[in-house]
Amino acid sequence: MKTIARNHQKRRFTAGPSADPSAPVWLWGQHAVEAALANPKREILRQIASENAARRLGLSDVEILDPKAIDKLLPPGAVHQGLAIRVKPLEALSLDDVLASPHAPTRICVLDQLSDPHNLGAIFRSAAAFGIGAIILQTRHTPPITGVAAKSAAGAIETVAEVRAVNIARAIDQLGAEGFHTIGLAGEGDETIRNAISGAPKVAFVMGAEGSGLRPAVAKACATLARIPMQPGMESLNVSNAAAIAFYESMPSKES
Template structure:
């Protein structure tokens, strides 16, 4: 992940509101806010901070509020650390456009109907940490990238591209045609994750929804199903934990770390 500048004096904030009233979202927490401010593709509609937080991160342009006023501005339970920004959503990429590039991403991940924004954010964070070049999400049945996911992602939503597709199984077929080894994570997988990614070149992981896992048509579309070895008695892992292990294993094998 690229470093985040500590001084935001030159960042200009857009005036007015977005054309679509349902479009803008609040992001909060120091990592999420600093990453949004550092992202030149992100349109900032409003920036608010407590006096202490603004001083801490060198953000003199922010609108200052007392902590209680900031609590009321954001959803209940938002752990904001004294910082929040109102932003327009980033534009998602098209898979067709990604696959048409002269140099294809080395590693991608397809998320099949992940519904928990905490898991979604955690997967973005692991993708940034372990060199996954984009997350492919369905246009329906997947939550928008809002404040909860952004806080869990700790800034990674600004650096890991979001790619949206209509049909997950078709997207997996496209990836296979483009030369990706498509690996679905499933407890019943015949291969271990280590064996599945060994010498694979470009890899696209496929993660199923919390609880239900991969849908049958999605599992069938994958080139292989792989499992993460676990001690007896433990049936499965949280999807974000499984994603982190899979991403790390692919990076480890590629780099020899």
């Protein structure tokens, strides 16, 4: 199935069979670290900073390390800006918990086996920017949210609810039963996103994995498939770009 929420990169990111979703992780970069420190639900295990970063941000209760020493603690290429913290992962919510909340969101995103942490982080960032209340991820085939995704999210993983579901198609069915108009993003969609959203009080966007897009069973579970109109010659967008467009189109009111 061809989908607009597509990524042509060949590199794949997976959690691996030994990944432990409860294992502590490093977060780095100013936005990700500040957002985590401001989140009362975060358990901070270690906080480190370069002397310049600590002075710049007025940090006092922090372990001071040379930037090169911080480099050695983090994955290669991590742009930490002199800040990093070791934390326990946030506890993922169940869909039942989210829907039963007195502040249950009316706009949700469902990601079907998304595996690139940069895309995942970018989608969280767009979700926070455009008011998407929760992101549903598959329990087994989507890796835990770690430092790479957190850096791309620029703090949004602290504010947008992470929901884990064993079966994505069943989660979509449950959303439909709760009054959500479930919209799968696909290049062969019969409607544009704008038309698909029109008049729906509650919306859930469903987006497929990089390269393969929506799985057939997941696409079938959606109430409708919608597309983003594009110029001839371009058949797809990166999944994070498609998500940002869909989220923006779904905002209750937008400035002209």
